[in-house]
Amino acid sequence: MTSTAPADRPRIAICGLSLEASTFNPGATTIADFHPRRGAEVLDQRPFWGAGGALADAADWVPVLTGRSIPGAPVPAADYASLKAEILDGLRAAVAETPLDGLVFDIHGAMNVVGMDDAEGDLAVAVREVVGPDVIMSTGMDLHGNVSWRLAHALDLLTCYRMAPHEDALETKERAVRNLIDRLALPPEQRRPLKAWVPVPILLPGEKTSTRLEPATSLYARVPRIEALDGVLDAAIWIGYAWGDEPRNCCVVMVTGDDQELITREAEQLARAVWDARDEFQFVAPTGSLAEVLDIALASDARPYLISDSGDNPTAGGTGDVSWTLGELIADPRLTDGDVTTIFASVHDRQATDACVAAGVGAEVTVPVGGIVDPGPRGPVEVTGRVAHIAEGDPDAEVEVVLAVGRLQVIITRNRKPYHRMADFERNGLDAPHADLVIVKIGYLEPELYAIAADWMMALTPGSVDQDLLRLGHTRISRPMFPFDTGFTDPDLHARIVPMADQPVGQPG
Incomplete structure (x- = not known):
C-alpha cells in the first residue's frame, strides 16, 4: 500500500x-x-x-x-x-x-x-x-x-x-x-x-x-x-x-x-x-561509604562539595523515599550544629510534606520522613526541624518543602522528584552554588550539577539501584554474565x- x-x-x-x-x-x-x-x-x-x-x-x-x-x-x-x-x-x-x-x-x-x-x-x-x-x-x-x-x-x-x-x-x-x-x-x-x-x-x-x-x-x-x-x-x-x-x-x-x-x-x-x-x-568519581565521603568532604576546602547518594537515585529507578542517608545526616552534629551549610535533595513523602504545609512556613515540626515505599535498612526517620520554605506547582514533585534541621536543609516532596537543575534549588530558596555541601540522590552528576561542583564523590548507599549489583541478588539474568561471573573469557x-x-x-x- x-x-x-x-x-x-x-x-x-x-x-x-x-x-x-x-x-x-x-x-x-x-x-x-x-x-x-x-x-x-x-x-x-x-x-x-x-x-x-x-x-x-x-x-x-x-x-x-x-x-x-x-x-x-x-x-x-x-x-x-x-x-x-x-x-x-x-x-x-x-x-x-x-x-x-x-x-x-x-x-x-x-x-x-x-x-x-x-x-x-x-x-x-x-x-x-x-x-x-x-x-x-x-x-x-x-x-x-x-x-x-x-x-x-x-x-x-x-x-x-x-x-x-x-x-x-x-x-x-x-x-x-x-x-x-x-x-x-x-x-x-x-x-x-x-x-x-x-x-x-x-x-x-x-x-x-x-x-x-x-x-x-x-x-x-x-x-x-x-x-x-x-x-x-x-x-x-x-x-x-x-x-x-x-x-x-x-x-x-x-x-x-x-x-x-x-x-x-x-x-x-x-x-x-x-x-x-x-x-x-x-566509577565516574571516587567512592566510599557515606561516612567516609562525608569526612573527606568536610575536610576539603572545595566548595560546593557535591555528594551523590547513589543507592536511591530516582533517575535510575530508585523510590526516592529511602531515608537511610537522611538518618545519618541529622545524627551528625557537624551538619546540624556547626557552621557548614548543607543541602540534601530529597526524600519523597506525601504525608510529611502535607504535615509541613499544614503547619506553615516558620513552624517547628516533628514528622516521620521516608521509608514507606522502600523501608531500606532504617524505615521512617523522625525529623524535628523548622519549615523554611514551601513551593507548589512543580509538575513532578507537586509540592516541595524545605525542612531546616539547624544548618542542614532537607527537601521533602509530595511526589518523586530528581534534583538536577539549579532552577530546582532556586525555586526552593536554596543557593546550591554557594552551599558548603550539596548531597543529591543521583549517580553521575548531570551537567548543571557537574558545572558547579568544586569537587565530588559518590556515596555507596542502599536502595533499589544499589551500585553493588551482587548485593541486590539478581536471579533471572542470563548467565554467565560479567561481573556476576568472572571465570569465562571467550563468550560467543x-x-x-x-x-x-x-x-x-x-x-x-
Whole structure:
C-alpha cells in the first residue's frame, strides 16, 4: 500500500511508552506517572517536529499516544494493558483512515511490567501486528535500554544515545526520525536495512560506564566513525540496564546498513572491544561509604562539595523515599550544629510534606520522613526541624518543602522528584552554588550539577539501584554474565543478522 499524503509526504505515526524501571523497586509506576500525551500534545514534546520545527513539514504526522515517566518501579499489568490498548486502538483508527508509511516508536528500553519480560518487545510486536509488515518502524533509545532479539526483529531502525550523561538525547531522537524519513524516500524494496545484533555478556551500572571517562569515551567515539562508513546506516552500543532482573538485560551492540559483510564485521569488532575492556570500567568519581565521603568532604576546602547518594537515585529507578542517608545526616552534629551549610535533595513523602504545609512556613515540626515505599535498612526517620520554605506547582514533585534541621536543609516532596537543575534549588530558596555541601540522590552528576561542583564523590548507599549489583541478588539474568561471573573469557560474540520485520522472527543463531 502507498501513502496518499499530500505532496507525497510520508504518513508517520508516533507512539510509545518510556520508562526505566528497577525490578528491585517495590513501588509501582502508574498511568498517571507516565503523564500521557495524546494528539497534538505529542508533537509539542519534540521541537523538531513541532510547529516551525526542522521536520514539521517532512511528513504527515499522526500522533497517537506517548508516555514518559521518571525512572522508578515496574508498571502494574492493568496499567500497562490500558495504555497499550489505547495505543493500539489509536493506530487501528489511523490505519483505517489512510495507510501508514512509517512509525516512530518512542521508548527508553528498560521498562518492566509486573509478570512480563521484555515489555518493549511485547508492545513493539503488538504495534507491528496492527500497522502491518510494510510500515517502517524506527526508535531512538536510551543507551541504558535493552535490545532483545524480539525487539530488534519487530523494529526496522534502531539507534541510541552516545553520551552518558545523556546530553545528546534530543539529537538521538531526531536522528531516529531522520533515519526513518531518509529510508522512506527509497523504493519500498530498499527501505529496510540489515541489522547485525551482538549480545555482550556484561551488565554494569551507568556510573561505571559514563562516557566522561575511559574506556567508554573511546568505545563510544568509535560509533560515529562506523556510522560514516559507506554501507552503514547506524551503529550503537546499548550498555544495558543493570537494575533490571530479566533475561534480556545485558549489553548489546548493533550495526545496521545495506552491506551485510561490513555491518557483521563492524558489529563483531565493536562487541569484542567492549568485552575486552570489561575490567577497565570504573566509577565516574571516587567512592566510599557515606561516612567516609562525608569526612573527606568536610575536610576539603572545595566548595560546593557535591555528594551523590547513589543507592536511591530516582533517575535510575530508585523510590526516592529511602531515608537511610537522611538518618545519618541529622545524627551528625557537624551538619546540624556547626557552621557548614548543607543541602540534601530529597526524600519523597506525601504525608510529611502535607504535615509541613499544614503547619506553615516558620513552624517547628516533628514528622516521620521516608521509608514507606522502600523501608531500606532504617524505615521512617523522625525529623524535628523548622519549615523554611514551601513551593507548589512543580509538575513532578507537586509540592516541595524545605525542612531546616539547624544548618542542614532537607527537601521533602509530595511526589518523586530528581534534583538536577539549579532552577530546582532556586525555586526552593536554596543557593546550591554557594552551599558548603550539596548531597543529591543521583549517580553521575548531570551537567548543571557537574558545572558547579568544586569537587565530588559518590556515596555507596542502599536502595533499589544499589551500585553493588551482587548485593541486590539478581536471579533471572542470563548467565554467565560479567561481573556476576568472572571465570569465562571467550563468550560467543558473533553477529546475528536479524530477520526483516516482514519475515518470521526465528531464534538468534
